[in-house]
Every structure is written in structure tokens, then in C-alpha cells.
Amino acid sequence: MIKVKQAVFILAIFVISSLLFTGNTVLSEDLPSGSVIPKLPKTANDPTLFNNKVYPFWGPVCQRYTYSVIYSDKEGRAPEYVQIYFNGKMLDMEKEDPSANDYKKGVKYIFQNVPKKFGSNFYYFEASNGLGKTRASIIDSPDNGPVLFDADFKHNEIVLIDGITGKESWRYFTGEEWVGAVVLSDDGQYLAAQTSNHIYFFDTDKGQPIWDYESLVSGAIGGDVKGGVAISADGQKIFAALNGKALMFDKNSNKPVWTYNLEANGGGAYGVDISQNGQYMAVAMAGSESDQNSNVLILFDAKGKKLWQYHSSGNWHEVNFSADGSYLVGSTGCPDRRGYLFLKDSAEPIIKSDPLSKESPIDEASISADGDLVVYGVESGYGAIVLMDKDTKQIVWKYETHQGRSVRALAMTPSGEFIGAGTFGGDILIFNKNSNKPIEQLKINSAIGAFDIADEGSFFAVGSADKKVRVYEKGAGKAKAEVILNEYVGEIDISGNGKFIVAGTSGAVYFFETLVDLNNIQTSACKEIIEPPTENTSLFGGQNGGNAVKNNNGDVIDDNMVDVKAPLALSVFITIVGAGLFFVLLVIYILFCHTLGLPYKKIFIIAGIFLILASLGAAFYFWKDQKIADRQDIIKNTMSGESICGDGLCEPDRGESINNCFKDCLNNQ
Known part of the structure; x- marks a missing residue:
């Protein structure tokens, strides 16, 4: 009899624990996952x-x-x-x-x-x-x-220009997809480009891509958080950020060598870079000040291993490597607004400048080949160019632009000898590293959103909102060539040998600025009001994608959201009823059976049945809960581009290997 009582007591403890654990699981689903950053003094009664x-x-x-x-x-x-x-x-x-x-x-x-x-x-x-x-x-x-904008950006393109003559070599049209980045190998033989939903790889001898990669998830067209692409000096490796993924390619295939899911880091990237030898890669991420895993600068090695990440209160707007990848420079937006310099071996910055503006992002950052000099571009009313020294960690000089016009186009020669920039006021500025007085200053009647200078500093190219690429010989005082494009010019790169210039069109760099130099600034009568297409509120991911939005109770606001609690109601009911009846019979036995000689064996059998029902109900709850969670992960992975075995991508960062995902990782060994 004592053993029977002990068994009943143990089973009762088990059921009590199951009920308590089940209750905690339900409550945890209701807990808010984040909070709104207050803009006013916070009280307990704030909405x-x-x-x-x-x-x-x-x-x-x-x-x-x-x-x-x-x-x-x-x-x-x-x-x-x-x-x-x-x-x-x-x-x-x-x-x-x-x-x-x-x-x-x-x-x-x-x-x-x-x-x-x-x-x-x-x-x-x-x-x-x-x-x-x-x-x-x-x-x-x-x-x-x-x-x-005064453009609809439905005619975007990638244009290759001869660096010597300034004449167009070929054009490749990307339609409504904005061109987020364009880069050339040092010898000008290869070209990589990133658009809203594609990565393209070209041989510059031909106007058609050798291959292209299409994103598994379609991102929103437009925006300033545009992703990016970079290429090693020899053109053998291509690194990109596209719609919540970091992707490494070999020049011979559009199948990524490895991928890394960026959704946990906020999803949206402002830019990327790769060291000249292809051994290190970095991503500059947007995100939230309160989320330590977003707003991060991430460093990878050649195999896709994350070496470190560094969180800032502001978005990371730019990242660039020194020639051998030993150093990387970055810059941040509000509220941080600083310039940074890192050694690749440590997430602790060598340079963390004081805020370089009062309320405007530090949009641009560039570094000399040896990493000794870094330069930053400041925007939006506090426009400036700031040169800093790695060893002293001090500002060498600062140049404030006319009327504080934004500097969103900036470059430095590998030697660090020359620095060039373009402003939203149409100023083209060339400096020697020894002085903040420009050695050359030109003016055009358009906002400048793209700039690059040849490695030896002999010529430079600018792209602007008047849809032109202008090529200048240093010191000539006027453009030697102009190439007209279909849309605003937002991206420019010059090959290391100066053989080619590549340009791409988009409105990304022109976001959140007043383009005061546009020809049509008069008030329109608006005889016809344009009605935009219906907003697609179910689209997540993309360059500007983000996490699902939650209300004050932590509930996800999405018309297509699956109700995860309804399928579990029956199992919870069975668990509670079964356990309740078991306890009733247990009390009957304790109070009456032993003293009155009632048939306790039958009571135990019936109680055991209810106990089994309670246990099965609890087990079913956890099984069903996990199945729903798995299904939600599948939905999330499908929409955000996370790891799915069978998607053709070997993703070691998501746990895929030749052992557990043979079909994806067979060619990755």
C-alpha cells in the first residue's frame, strides 16, 4: 500500500510540474519582445x-x-x-x-x-x-x-565608360531595379554589380553578364539601405549583401560559395567591402539602437566565419578595407555620428572619433592602402570632410563645405596623397593630404551623388542628379567628357589601372535631401493626383526589410498571421480536465477508500486513465507547439531567405553541412 501511495504521489508531482510548465510556455508567447524608445520622459502610463x-x-x-x-x-x-x-x-x-x-x-x-x-x-x-x-x-x-524625385526610376542601367577617351563602351539595362553598387577589378577585366534583387558579373569585353544571381526573396524597390557588392583585386571573388543575406561568390559560378543570414542583424545593409586579397569581408548594417545585434559592423574570414561584430547606436553607413585587409574604416549615422577605424584582429576600435556633426549622419569613409590615413564625409547641414591620422588618432584637418552641403561622394587615392569629394551643392573638391585648402575646386549645377578618383590621381569622375557622368583630368578645369544616362547617377567606380569607369543609376544616395538645384522647383497645379499602388504590408525582408511589428502586448500585427494558440486549445483542455479528475479521485481515495474499505484498485485504474489523458494532453501540447514553431520558421525562412535545406545554397552559418544537407553542400567541399 505504501508503494502504491508513493507512486501516486510521484505521478501527482509530475502532473503538477507539467501544468506549471505548460502555463509558463503560454505566458511566454504573450511577453513583449521589445519596447519603443521613448522620445519624451517616460512614465508608467505612456501609450x-x-x-x-x-x-x-x-x-x-x-x-x-x-x-x-x-x-x-x-x-x-x-x-x-x-x-x-x-x-x-x-x-x-x-x-x-x-x-x-x-x-x-x-x-x-x-x-x-x-x-x-x-x-x-x-x-x-x-x-x-x-x-x-x-x-x-x-x-x-x-x-x-x-x-x-523628378524621375520614376524605371529605366535604370549599368554603363561602362572608357577611362582614356571618356566614351561609352556599353550599357546594360536593369529596368525598375535600382543599382545599389558597381565595382571593377584592378585590371578592369571584371565588373560586379548589385541591384534591388540581383547580383551581376561581367567580363568588361562584353555587355552581357557572364552570370547573374537572383535573390530568393524579392526586396522592395528603392530606399537608401541598398545592400552592396565588392570584388577582390584579381576579380576572382565577389562579396555581396542582398535582401537579408551576405553572399560569397567565385567568378566562375552564380552559386554562392557560402552565405550568411543577416536577418538576425536587422536584415538591411548599407554597404560591403572585401580586402584586395579576398581574405576578409565586412558588412555595414542598419538596425535599431536598442538591439545590440543590429546596427553592427560585421567582419568575416574567407570561409564565412564571423570573426566579430561591433554595435553602434547609429546605422553603419560605410565600410572600407586597407589594401591587405589589416584595417577597416567605417562611419555611422544618428545618434552616434562618428568615424571609426578597426584593426581586423579586434572589435575594439583604434579610432572612435567624437561626434563629427550635431545631428547629421557621417555618410562616407575611405582609407589609404596602408591604413595610416582615414577620411570621413559629413552630410545634411553640417557638410564637411574630416581627415584623421591612425597613429595620433587626431584630426589632421577639417574642411566645411559651402552652406553645409552634404558630402555623400568621397574617395582617396591608395597612397593617401589625394582626396576628392562631391557635394549636394554641386561642388567638386580635390585636396592634397597636407592641407584643407582645395588644390582644385569646380562647380556643376546639380547635386553630386557619386565620385571616384584614379589610383594615381590623374583623373576623376562624378555622377549627379542631372543624369550625367562627367570625366575630368586633374587640373584641367573642365570636363573632358560627359555621358548622359537615363536616371540619377548614384554609383561610380574606376578600375585600379584607370582603364574603365563604371556607373550605375538609382536614387539611393539622394535620399533625405532637398535637391535645391533641380530645374523644376516651381509649385505644380497638380491637375491630376497620382494614386499609388496598394501597399503590400505582408512583404518582409529586402534591403529595407525589418522585423515583424508588435503592439503593446507583444502581438504581431499582420493580417496573414497564423493564430498559434487556437490549435493548442484542445490539448490544454484535455490536460487540465484529465489532471483535475485525477486529483478528485486521489482525494476520494485518501479520504474515503482506506477508512471505508472502498475498492481502491478500481479507483486507481480510473485515476490512472485520467492521468494518462492528462499526460497525453501535455505531450500533445508540446508536440503541436513545436510543429507550429517549425512551420512558422519555414514561413519565416521562405520570406526572409533563411536557411532551407534544398534551396541550392550551402549555409554553414545556419548549421548546414555535407552531413545534414548533402544536396546543398555537395559542391561546397
Whole structure:
């Protein structure tokens, strides 16, 4: 009898533990995974604003743009107001759905505007529930959007230009896909380019790619977080960031040698680089100040092993290696706004400058071949060029641009002897490393978004918003050649031997700036208002992709979201009922069976049945929970490009190997 009682007691403990563990699992699904960074003094009663944006976030004048934000309150309190700060005025927003009132889950508020002229539109959102306030779309200053262009960017292209004559060699059209980066091997034999959804590899003797790689997930067209591509000096290795993936290629195949999932690091990359010998690669990531795993600079070795990452409070806008890969330079956006220099062997920076502007990103960074000199370009009202010395860690000199015009185009010769830059005011500036006084200064009537200088400094090329590439001999004072492209010129590279210049078109570099030099700046009558296509809110990933948005309760806001709790309700019910009846019978036995001589064996059999039901219910719960989690991972992987055995990519960073994913990794050994 004692052994029977002991067995019953042990089984009871097991069921109690199962119930407690099951309850904790359910609760953990409801816990918020993150929090909104407060823009006002935080109180316990603050509401939440999230999913703040403007759609479309770029386009022409006379198009309807919708500013939207979701208001949520953990107690379900209605807002006292939801407003948008719009170009200096606080304006009331209205509900997208007038009947919506589930403030605990979240209610979407909108404000619509049709801009009639080019220029900046500064905004942020603010809401109050009467007890607390919060803001969104503001760091140090309001957001700027939409970005207005006088082009539709449906005719993008890659153009190869002869470096000697300045004449066009060939063009390759990419259509509506923006060109995020173009690079040439040192001898000018090979060219790599990255667009919104493709990586292209060319022999410069031909105008058609040797191969192209298409992204497994389609990213959004447009944006400033554009991805990137880089090529080793001999053209044998190509490294890229595209739609949440870092990819390494050999020149002979469009099948990646290895890939690395960047979704956990925020997904969006501003740029990449590879050392000349192809032994080291780096990615400059965008992300969130509060997420230590995003807003990171990541260093890889040639086999795809992550050597280290470094988090900043601001996005990483640029990364470049010294010739042998021993040093890498980077720069960050708001609120960090610094220039950095790292030794490849350590994630601790050699140089971490003081903030180089008061409220504007440090968009550009370049480094000499030996790593002794680094130069940074500052933008948006604080335009400047800043030269620093590796050994002293001090600023050598600083040049402030006219009217603080942005420097988003910057280059340095490998020797460090010459530095060149272009500004959004149309200034072309050439410096000797010994002085902040330009040795050459030219002016064009267009914002400059792309610049490169030949390795020996004998000539340079600029690309601008007037859709031209201009080629200059140093000291000549005027362009020796002009090539007209179909769209804004956003990318330029000159081969190491100066044989070729390659240019690519996009609006990426021109984001969040007022293009004051456009010819058409008059107010438009807007006789016809352009209605944008319906927003695709289910699209995740891409260069500008991000994590799923959650409300104040941690619930994912997505119309296509699978309800993960409903399939588990039956198993939870069986577990609770079975365990409850077991305990009832156990109490009956303890109180009555032993003293009154009731048939305890039958009681135990019935109790055992209920115990088995409770145990099976708990087991089914955990099994079903895992199956749903696996299914969600499959959906997530399919949309974001994460590892899937059978997708043709060997992904060691996701645990794939020849042993567990033979068909993907067979050719990777």
C-alpha cells in the first residue's frame, strides 16, 4: 500500500510540474519582445506608437502620400490625441477605420498629403492618453519623407565608360531595379554589380553578364539601405549583401560559395567591402539602437566565419578595407555620428572619433592602402570632410563645405596623397593630404551623388542628379567628357589601372535631401493626383526589410498571421480536465477508500486513465507547439531567405553541412 501511495504521489508531482510548465510556455508567447524608445520622459502610463511610416516613401510630386502610425495602450485607453508634426505644425490624424476601437491591440491613424513642389517634408508622430505621452519617427530631429524625385526610376542601367577617351563602351539595362553598387577589378577585366534583387558579373569585353544571381526573396524597390557588392583585386571573388543575406561568390559560378543570414542583424545593409586579397569581408548594417545585434559592423574570414561584430547606436553607413585587409574604416549615422577605424584582429576600435556633426549622419569613409590615413564625409547641414591620422588618432584637418552641403561622394587615392569629394551643392573638391585648402575646386549645377578618383590621381569622375557622368583630368578645369544616362547617377567606380569607369543609376544616395538645384522647383497645379499602388504590408525582408511589428502586448500585427494558440486549445483542455479528475479521485481515495474499505484498485485504474489523458494532453501540447514553431520558421525562412535545406545554397552559418544537407553542400567541399 505504501508503494502504491508513493507512486501516486510521484505521478501527482509530475502532473503538477507539467501544468506549471505548460502555463509558463503560454505566458511566454504573450511577453513583449521589445519596447519603443521613448522620445519624451517616460512614465508608467505612456501609450505606444509603432509601425510609423510614410507610404510610398519615395516618388514624384502630385502623388498622394499616407503618413500612418498605430496607437496602442496597454490598458485599452483611448487617445486624448494622435497628431503629426508636419513641417512645423501639429495636425490631428484620423482613424483609418472609424469603427476601430481596440486600443489595446492597436488602432491605425493616418494623415494624407499631396506635395506640389520639391522639397523636404519633416514629420514625427505624437500621442497622449491623458496620463502619458510618446513620440515616433524622431531621433535627434524629425524624419524627412517622402523623398521626392523628378524621375520614376524605371529605366535604370549599368554603363561602362572608357577611362582614356571618356566614351561609352556599353550599357546594360536593369529596368525598375535600382543599382545599389558597381565595382571593377584592378585590371578592369571584371565588373560586379548589385541591384534591388540581383547580383551581376561581367567580363568588361562584353555587355552581357557572364552570370547573374537572383535573390530568393524579392526586396522592395528603392530606399537608401541598398545592400552592396565588392570584388577582390584579381576579380576572382565577389562579396555581396542582398535582401537579408551576405553572399560569397567565385567568378566562375552564380552559386554562392557560402552565405550568411543577416536577418538576425536587422536584415538591411548599407554597404560591403572585401580586402584586395579576398581574405576578409565586412558588412555595414542598419538596425535599431536598442538591439545590440543590429546596427553592427560585421567582419568575416574567407570561409564565412564571423570573426566579430561591433554595435553602434547609429546605422553603419560605410565600410572600407586597407589594401591587405589589416584595417577597416567605417562611419555611422544618428545618434552616434562618428568615424571609426578597426584593426581586423579586434572589435575594439583604434579610432572612435567624437561626434563629427550635431545631428547629421557621417555618410562616407575611405582609407589609404596602408591604413595610416582615414577620411570621413559629413552630410545634411553640417557638410564637411574630416581627415584623421591612425597613429595620433587626431584630426589632421577639417574642411566645411559651402552652406553645409552634404558630402555623400568621397574617395582617396591608395597612397593617401589625394582626396576628392562631391557635394549636394554641386561642388567638386580635390585636396592634397597636407592641407584643407582645395588644390582644385569646380562647380556643376546639380547635386553630386557619386565620385571616384584614379589610383594615381590623374583623373576623376562624378555622377549627379542631372543624369550625367562627367570625366575630368586633374587640373584641367573642365570636363573632358560627359555621358548622359537615363536616371540619377548614384554609383561610380574606376578600375585600379584607370582603364574603365563604371556607373550605375538609382536614387539611393539622394535620399533625405532637398535637391535645391533641380530645374523644376516651381509649385505644380497638380491637375491630376497620382494614386499609388496598394501597399503590400505582408512583404518582409529586402534591403529595407525589418522585423515583424508588435503592439503593446507583444502581438504581431499582420493580417496573414497564423493564430498559434487556437490549435493548442484542445490539448490544454484535455490536460487540465484529465489532471483535475485525477486529483478528485486521489482525494476520494485518501479520504474515503482506506477508512471505508472502498475498492481502491478500481479507483486507481480510473485515476490512472485520467492521468494518462492528462499526460497525453501535455505531450500533445508540446508536440503541436513545436510543429507550429517549425512551420512558422519555414514561413519565416521562405520570406526572409533563411536557411532551407534544398534551396541550392550551402549555409554553414545556419548549421548546414555535407552531413545534414548533402544536396546543398555537395559542391561546397
